Amino acid sequence: MTITELSADDIESLCVGATLLGTGGGGDPYIAKLVARQALEKHGPVKVITAEDLPPDAQVLTIAIIGAPTVILEKIPAGTEFTTAVKALSDYLGEAPAAIMPIEVGGLNTLLPIATAAEMGLPVLNADGMRRAFPQIEMTVFTLGGIPAGPMSVADEKGNLCVFETTSNQMAETLARTAVIQLGLANAISCYPMTAGQVAEHAIADSLTYCRDIGRMLESVQRNEEGAWDRFLSETDSHRFFEGKIVDLDRRTTDGFARSTLILHDLHGSDQVMRIEVQNENLIAFVDDEPVITTPNLICLLDHETYEPLTTEAIAYGNRCHVVGMPCAPEWQREGVMELVGPEAFGYDVDYVEMPS
Amino acid sequence: MTITELSADDIESLCVGATLLGTGGGGDPYIAKLVARQALEKHGPVKVITAEDLPPDAQVLTIAIIGAPTVILEKIPAGTEFTTAVKALSDYLGEAPAAIMPIEVGGLNTLLPIATAAEMGLPVLNADGMRRAFPQIEMTVFTLGGIPAGPMSVADEKGNLCVFETTSNQMAETLARTAVIQLGLANAISCYPMTAGQVAEHAIADSLTYCRDIGRMLESVQRNEEGAWDRFLSETDSHRFFEGKIVDLDRRTTDGFARSTLILHDLHGSDQVMRIEVQNENLIAFVDDEPVITTPNLICLLDHETYEPLTTEAIAYGNRCHVVGMPCAPEWQREGVMELVGPEAFGYDVDYVEMPS
Numbered sequence: 086m087t088i089t090e091l092s093a094d095d096i097e098s099l100c101v102g103a104t105l106l107g108t109g110g111g112g113d114p115y116i117a118k119l120v121a122r123q124a125l126e127k128h129g130p131v132k133v134i135t136a137e138d139l140p141p142d143a144q145v146l147t148i149a150i151i152g153a154p155t156v157i158l159e160k161i162p163a164g165t166e167f168t169t170a171v172k173a174l175s176d177y178l179g180e181a182p183a184a185i186m187p188i189e190v191g192g193l194n195t196l197l198p199i200a201t202a203a204e205m206g207l208p209v210l211n212a213d214g215m216r217r218a219f220p221q222i223e224m225t226v227f228t229l230g231g232i233p234a235g236p237m238s239v240a241d242e243k244g245n246l247c248v249f250e251t252t253s254n255q256m257a258e259t260l261a262r263t264a265v266i267q268l269g270l271a272n273a274i275s276c277y278p279m280t281a282g283q284v285a286e287h288a289i290a291d292s293l294t295y296c297r298d299i300g301r302m303l304e305s306v307q308r309n310e311e312g313a314w315d316r317f318l319s320e321t322d323s324h325r326f327f328e329g330k331i332v333d334l335d336r337r338t339t340d341g342f343a344r345s346t347l348i349l350h351d352l353h354g355s356d357q358v359m360r361i362e363v364q365n366e367n368l369i370a371f372v373d374d375e376p377v378i379t380t381p382n383l384i385c386l387l388d389h390e391t392y393e394p395l396t397t398e399a400i401a402y403g404n405r406c407h408v409v410g411m412p413c414a415p416e417w418q419r420e421g422v423m424e425l426v427g428p429e430a431f432g433y434d435v436d437y438v439e440m441p442s
Numbered sequence: 443m444t445i446t447e448l449s450a451d452d453i454e455s456l457c458v459g460a461t462l463l464g465t466g467g468g469g470d471p472y473i474a475k476l477v478a479r480q481a482l483e484k485h486g487p488v489k490v491i492t493a494e495d496l497p498p499d500a501q502v503l504t505i506a507i508i509g510a511p512t513v514i515l516e517k518i519p520a521g522t523e524f525t526t527a528v529k530a531l532s533d534y535l536g537e538a539p540a541a542i543m544p545i546e547v548g549g550l551n552t553l554l555p556i557a558t559a560a561e562m563g564l565p566v567l568n569a570d571g572m573r574r575a576f577p578q579i580e581m582t583v584f585t586l587g588g589i590p591a592g593p594m595s596v597a598d599e600k601g602n603l604c605v606f607e608t609t610s611n612q613m614a615e616t617l618a619r620t621a622v623i624q625l626g627l628a629n630a631i632s633c634y635p636m637t638a639g640q641v642a643e644h645a646i647a648d649s650l651t652y653c654r655d656i657g658r659m660l661e662s663v664q665r666n667e668e669g670a671w672d673r674f675l676s677e678t679d680s681h682r683f684f685e686g687k688i689v690d691l692d693r694r695t696t697d698g699f700a701r702s703t704l705i706l707h708d709l710h711g712s713d714q715v716m717r718i719e720v721q722n723e724n725l726i727a728f729v730d731d732e733p734v735i736t737t738p739n740l741i742c743l744l745d746h747e748t749y750e751p752l753t754t755e756a757i758a759y760g761n762r763c764h765v766v767g768m769p770c771a772p773e774w775q776r777e778g779v780m781e782l783v784g785p786e787a788f789g790y791d792v793d794y795v796e797m798p799s
Contacts, residue, residue, distance in 0.1 A: 251601075
């Protein structure tokens with residue numbers, strides 16, 4: 086069943102789903118959940134619409150946090166920067182938005198647009214550009230569809246504001262990232278201004294529904310309901326690749342990203358070792374140096390006992406977890422996807438690995 | 443005599459003066475001279491006005507190249523980026539400019555606004571914010587007067603465009619500099635949008651006249667006219683501190699700046715050694731490790747035989763030169779000047795040295 090309205094009560098399942106789709110990154114949705122819940126309680130429910138509900142030329146603007154998840158966890162959003170970024174971009178374009186859309190349904194950027202939509206009295210679009218989290222602005226199905234990321238705005242909570250128009254979405258990422266490094270690594274960004282017609286053609290539809298449904302299934306698992314784990318895996322076409330314990334964790338925040346390498350030993354006592362390479366998000370999982378799950382498919386870590394999705398910044402030595410591989414949205418299956426978000430896009434000399442069917 | 447109109451014929455003296463006021467930096471005005479001459483030949487003479495010639499609320503916009511002089515010398519401006527930057531800022535402000543003003547009369551940013559004014563059919567203001575060159579955006583008398591550098595625009599020749607609004611002029615510098623490092627280190631910037639009333643109150647007046655007059659005096663010296671050198675020194679309150687030969691030259695382009703250290707041996711055979719520290723511009727001159735000229739006063743190097751002003755990027759091992767100290771514009775003499783453009787502002791643990799009277 087699709088979503089038509091979001092109230093404070095819907096936030097919990099969305100948050101669980103968003104944490105999973107964050108594939109370790111996307112920022113811990115916990116803070117965004119508090120922000121979204123507060124906004125919905127204050128301003129009332131937000132209407133959830135599809136692109137087809139709007140006139141084709143209606144203006145759609147996105148909102149997101151840009152930065153490093155490790156920083157976002159400590160530098161809590163002030164709140165004002167998000168409406169500031171949207172209003173700055175709408176002023177720049179000379180057109181008011183008819184709806185707010187998430188760029189990524191995955192991580193805190195799933196819930197944050199809901200709070201901004203509530204504050205601005207706008208509906209939120211049930212669509213996005215990733216249906217997972219990715220670390221860079223250009224890594225969207227919009228880029229594959231030829232939609233420019235600019236004009237875009239970046240705002241901080243102090244009153245600093247940037248607007249960029251660029252010749253490529255890679256340059257948009259470069260300019261926004263270098264600005265954000267100067268502005269504290271946790272800022273608001275509004276980009277990919279699109280008409281509703283462009284959203285209908287290029288976006289991943291029903292992402293919020295997908296996210297909430299995944300969240301609900303995982304909540305059933307967490308409540309230990311009979312058959313819930315198998316149902317979760319089969320309904321999402323996912324597979325459990327490993328059950329392991331974190332034995333090493335190398336974490337560094339460089340070039341505006343939270344990078345790390347995770348090493349897991351097999352919980353069942355075999356000699357198998359899993360290694361996961363992370364750049365904000367989990368990007369490649371190896372078993373004994375053989376890649377088994379690769380971006381753009383999702384690598385999700387879940388606590389072995391509670392089935393809580395684990396984020397990059399929360400993972401610690403000794404954590405026991407399930408490592409699940411989940412196929413990315415079918416909208417990614419088109420020309421240019423590997424150059425944009427495959428292993429090579431992140432500098433790994435690793436071939437893409439198909440998900441087992 | 444003040445200037446009321448600039449034609450292609452006036453450019454030569456202005457160029458000589460601008461090179462001297464560049465104090466080694468500000469970009470070699472040679473290229474800007476070609477650009478300005480071509481624009482004046484194509485579009486006709488440019489009117490030179492004072493702030494008092496405009497209604498007090500008239501919009502004044504600046505234009506300049508931002509980057510590293512060493513790069514600017516090799517990455518020649520396309521031309522289009524300058525009008526693009528001005529138009530982008532005027533669109534952002536929602537008000538067309540009534541005049542173009544240089545930010546710095548010193549280096550190529552003296553002549554470049556003349557070309558842009560010619561292309562846009564606008565007058566140029568006989569005023570600026572430095573009456574010399576400085577390496578950073580916030581280093582203006584405007585900052586001392588509390589005028590914000592933003593909103594400001596940065597454009598490249600390819601179609602990339604940034605607009606910044608910042609909470610301080612230091613942050614304006616930081617954001618523009620990091621963007622420019624990504625955009626090729628030689629870009630167009632329009633900043634310090636002001637009303638004519640603000641220009642009248644805060645700018646250094648008659649800078650273009652000063653620059654042209656200095657240029658003419660130096661041309662007399664170059665033609666070996668009787669008493670011209672002494673007249674140049676006395677009319678500018680300048681002093682020759684050293685006659686030396688460049689015996690060492692350490693040059694590096696880091697953090698978006700051209701930095702170097704010059705070592706000169708006394709031409710007259712004494713043991714005295716002069717060292718000059720450079721960050722785009724010549725900032726501090728030492729004789730035997732004692733500072734003798736310090737920023738914001740001007741340290742100008744002139745070829746020993748031809749009296750051509752020498753730029754940082756043109757100086758070479760073996761050059762023989764006069765080192766002249768010239769007092770900065772009196773508008774700098776106010777509270778906050780040392781923190782903004784004194785030796786400490788550039789990280790030197792050196793006290794300001796008064797010019798000899």
